[in-house]
Amino acid sequence: MLKDKKAAILGDRDGIPGPAIEQAMETTEAEVVFTTTECFV
Incomplete structure (x- = not known):
């Protein structure tokens, strides 16, 4: 479903940080x- 798509990741300091989302991607x-x-805040 995400083949050939570009992603911009915005993580939250108190939630899920950006690098963790990137790793999952x-x-x-x-x-x-x-x-x-x-x-x-």
Whole structure:
């Protein structure tokens, strides 16, 4: 479903950080073009 798609990942400091989401995305065929972890308050 994600083949040949690009992904921008926004992680949350108090939730799931961006690098963890990016690692999970390795099982898909999507290309991760941006990853960050922010603090949303």
